[in-house]
Amino acid sequence: MSVSAAGAARLRLPPLLAFLxxxxxxxxxxxxxxxxxxxxxxxxxxxDPVEAFLGPAAAQVGPEQRAAIAARWGFDxxxxxxxxxxxxxxxxxxxxxxSIFAAPVxxxxxxxxxxxxxxxxxxxxLGGALGFGLGLAAGxxxxxxxxxxxxxxxxxxxxxxxxxxxxxxxxxFAVWLGWAPVCCAVPPGLLPDQVSLGQRLAHLxxxxxxxxxxxxxxxxxxxxxxxxEAMRADFVLYAFAQGAGRAEVALRHAARHAALPALTIxxxxxxxxxxGSVVAEQVFAWPGLGRAAIEAGLRADVPLLLGIALATxxxxxxxxxxxxxxxxxxxxxxxxxx
Amino acid sequence: MNARxxxxxxxxxxxxxxxxxxxxxxLLGGALLAGHGMDAALLRPRFGLAALPPGPGYPFGTxxxxxxxxxxxxxxxxxxxxxxxxxxxxxxxxxxxxxxxxMLGRAADAxxxxxxxxxxxxxxLVLMILVAxxxxxxxxxxxxxxxxxxxxxxxxxxxxxxxxxxTADYVIHARRFGHGPWFILRRHLLPHALPQLxxxxxxxxxxxxxxxxxxxxxxxxxxxxxxxIGGLLAEALGSLSAGWWWLGVLPGxxxxxxxxxxxxxxxxxxxxxxxxxxxx
Numbered sequence: 001m002s003v004s005a006a007g008a009a010r011l012r013l014p015p016l017l018a019f020l021x022x023x024x025x026x027x028x029x030x031x032x033x034x035x036x037x038x039x040x041x042x043x044x045x046x047x048d049p050v051e052a053f054l055g056p057a058a059a060q061v062g063p064e065q066r067a068a069i070a071a072r073w074g075f076d077x078x079x080x081x082x083x084x085x086x087x088x089x090x091x092x093x094x095x096x097x098x099s100i101f102a103a104p105v106x107x108x109x110x111x112x113x114x115x116x117x118x119x120x121x122x123x124x125x126l127g128g129a130l131g132f133g134l135g136l137a138a139g140x141x142x143x144x145x146x147x148x149x150x151x152x153x154x155x156x157x158x159x160x161x162x163x164x165x166x167x168x169x170x171x172x173f174a175v176w177l178g179w180a181p182v183c184c185a186v187p188p189g190l191l192p193d194q195v196s197l198g199q200r201l202a203h204l205x206x207x208x209x210x211x212x213x214x215x216x217x218x219x220x221x222x223x224x225x226x227x228x229e230a231m232r233a234d235f236v237l238y239a240f241a242q243g244a245g246r247a248e249v250a251l252r253h254a255a256r257h258a259a260l261p262a263l264t265i266x267x268x269x270x271x272x273x274x275x276g277s278v279v280a281e282q283v284f285a286w287p288g289l290g291r292a293a294i295e296a297g298l299r300a301d302v303p304l305l306l307g308i309a310l311a312t313x314x315x316x317x318x319x320x321x322x323x324x325x326x327x328x329x330x331x332x333x334x335x336x337x338x
Numbered sequence: 339m340n341a342r343x344x345x346x347x348x349x350x351x352x353x354x355x356x357x358x359x360x361x362x363x364x365l366l367g368g369a370l371l372a373g374h375g376m377d378a379a380l381l382r383p384r385f386g387l388a389a390l391p392p393g394p395g396y397p398f399g400t401x402x403x404x405x406x407x408x409x410x411x412x413x414x415x416x417x418x419x420x421x422x423x424x425x426x427x428x429x430x431x432x433x434x435x436x437x438x439x440x441m442l443g444r445a446a447d448a449x450x451x452x453x454x455x456x457x458x459x460x461x462x463l464v465l466m467i468l469v470a471x472x473x474x475x476x477x478x479x480x481x482x483x484x485x486x487x488x489x490x491x492x493x494x495x496x497x498x499x500x501x502x503x504x505t506a507d508y509v510i511h512a513r514r515f516g517h518g519p520w521f522i523l524r525r526h527l528l529p530h531a532l533p534q535l536x537x538x539x540x541x542x543x544x545x546x547x548x549x550x551x552x553x554x555x556x557x558x559x560x561x562x563x564x565x566x567i568g569g570l571l572a573e574a575l576g577s578l579s580a581g582w583w584w585l586g587v588l589p590g591x592x593x594x595x596x597x598x599x600x601x602x603x604x605x606x607x608x609x610x611x612x613x614x615x616x617x618x
Binding site: 033162175270275278290 | 468544
């Protein structure tokens with residue numbers, strides 16, 4: 001950090017750019033650490049890499065061939081050598097082959113991440129907007145009935161298992177009311193090009209709803225606190241004295257104060273978003289990256305598991321980076337401090 | 339409001355929290371005892387009684403094999419709490435150890451900071467899947483995965499707390515008076531850390547329990563002979579379309595109630611340990 005800071009000072013980079021460079025370096029370091037951790041954990045697993053590579057065919061392979069495979073794939077090398085080799089390949093975009101999907105890991109992750117994103121992005125926007133609105137309503141009149149209900153809701157959210165909430169939605173809206181399909185991303189038994197857009201959307205509704213409902217809690221609580229704080233400020237008292245109504249003050253003044261922290265919270269919450277997506281995908285049998293992670297863990301697909309660890313760490317890291325950048329870009333006080 | 343009324347209001351707020359905590363503890367303890375005292379026959383398959391909805395005699399209904407869902411859920415709850423306690427204990431100790439290590443010097447501090455960031459840098463569920471995979475899967479691996487991944491946040495808090503204490507005037511004075519690091523650790527650092535540790539522990543407990551349930555739910559460490567809430571709900575997922583809603587709803591509701599009880603106990607404990615927190 002000090003090295004790049006000194007370099008930035010010499011080059012006289014604009015502070016925001018210098019900050020961005022510093023954070024990118026840090027993110028790169030963090031990713032290498034995550035890669036090392038994931039690699040060490042995967043190597044510690046009591047799974048024979050040759051068996052995992054061969055799958056069911058392992059029974060037909062003799063010891064000489066096993067040794068040849070181990071030598072060919074470098075399984076006989078010491079762990080640090082293997083790690084550096086894997087990292088070098090990963091940097092070139094080659095994450096290896098997934099044994100359970102019989103495809104390159106990068107391709108599997110790309111497809112699966114797109115499917116997860118179809119859930120996460122709408123849920124992130126919906127949950128964020130809903131959370132912000134609820135937090136605003138709650139904070140505008142601190143201690144009122146709406147505030148209590150919203151706080152109770154956010155409190156319950158922290159105490160219940162996310163996958164259970166998804167199951168409740170499934171029971172009520174798919175099984176009892178029959179408004180939405182019970183599972184999967186497309187109707188079973190159809191080829192991808194036979195599925196209409198309407199059907200795709202219908203399958204999207206429940207998982208997205210589950211994920212948004214889960215994501216509301218932290219944003220709502222945070223916004224509520226910020227809005228309540230703003231509503232006690234002097235300038236709000238002044239606005240009231242000028243005859244402004246409570247709703248007007250909340251919308252025109254307090255909302256601005258709360259908007260940035262809410263955005264920051266939203267971007268910093270990528271890990272929770274993905275965690276929610278994992279369980280939602282499991283409940284609704286959605287073919288996303290979360291299910292792929294579970295499959296990879298359960299069926300010992302090491303290259304895929306490592307690739308997913310890297311990809312999700314990058315996802316979380318980018319979210320955090322954007323959150324910090326936002327704070328820096330909008331709030332000059334933060335820049336001076338850094 | 340005069341001073342006396344103020345004090346009275348304060349005591350009441352704290353007393354209420356303590357009372358809530360006590361009630362929650364009694365409820366939870368009662369549920370666990372009831373689960374323990376239940377007839378083991380209820381846990382065995384009885385095909386004549388398969389898939390009964392909740393009703394008299396079977397408050398939670400029965401599953402596809404005729405096993406009593408209440409008995410199974412209470413057994414599962416016992417497992418959940420046990421795993422949660424174990425995990426929270428282990429992670430609290432790890433956090434204490436790492437925060438202590440961070441105090442040894444700049445390099446150690448940087449390493450601990452990096453370790454915390456690395457573990458937070460992954461989605462928690464992915465990290466737990468990695469650890470569970472590293473340990474070969476199974477019930478033990480799930481317990482270990484939950485136990486070994488909940489320390490980062492508390493480590494951060496403790497590290498900041500330690501730093502604040504070590505740079506406080508009275509500790510600097512103690513050093514100048516010639517007291518060694520062992521004395522400072524014992525007499526200044528640990529007394530400060532204990533309430534933080536206790537609070538960190540009780541806050542970790544619900545997280546650990548919910549994460550254990552999630553990890554079991556997605557398929558790590560399901561043991562058919564040993565009911566767990568996550569496992570029960572995973573089983574229920576397949577039979578929801580059959581209209582057997584109680585299999586999916588009630589075990590989860592029991593877990594929610596248990597976590598709320600734990601939360602009540604936690605706030606009671608906090609009110610007891612640090613009255614200043616309770617009055618806020």
